[in-house]
Amino acid sequence: ARDSMEEAIANMREGAQALAKADRARAQAAQGRGGQPLRDPLGRPVGEAGGGVNVPEISDAQRARELLEELRRRLSEGERTDDEIKYLERLLERF
Structure with missing residues (x-):
């Protein structure tokens, strides 16, 4: 596909x-x-x-997906401060 x-x-x-x-x-x-x-x-x-x-080229779309995955991965880690978690959530809201 x-x-x-x-x-x-x-x-x-x-x-x-x-x-x-x-x-x-x-x-x-x-x-x-x-x-x-x-x-x-x-x-x-x-x-x-x-x-x-x-x-955008296909590679730009792929890079955006990779960034989103990384943000979600970091957000799921339990070793983040409340400020870091809020920051990551704000970044994810933009996408």
């Missing part, structure tokens, strides 16, 4: 890249004809796909 999920994510990335490339080509063609730059419904120039959005 994990392999098929990774393959699906890779296919989605490829599709998004192809769509962005097509948008850039369309925007360049419109500007080449002397027209105004194309804009999306929100008024952003077409062809600047992503706009600085960073999509």
Whole structure:
């Protein structure tokens, strides 16, 4: 199941890249004809796909799971002070 999920994510990335490339080509063609730059419904120039959005890699999600597991493990240890326990609980609430 994990392999098929990774393959699906890779296919989605490829599709998004192809769509962005097509948008850039369309925007360049419109500007080449002397027209105004194309804009999306929100008024952003077409062809600047992503706009600085960073999509986490699988490894980022795995790292987050590992951190949560470590927080839970530490919380389950009996040798923690009340302050440490409250701190760990606050961290877990954020996730």
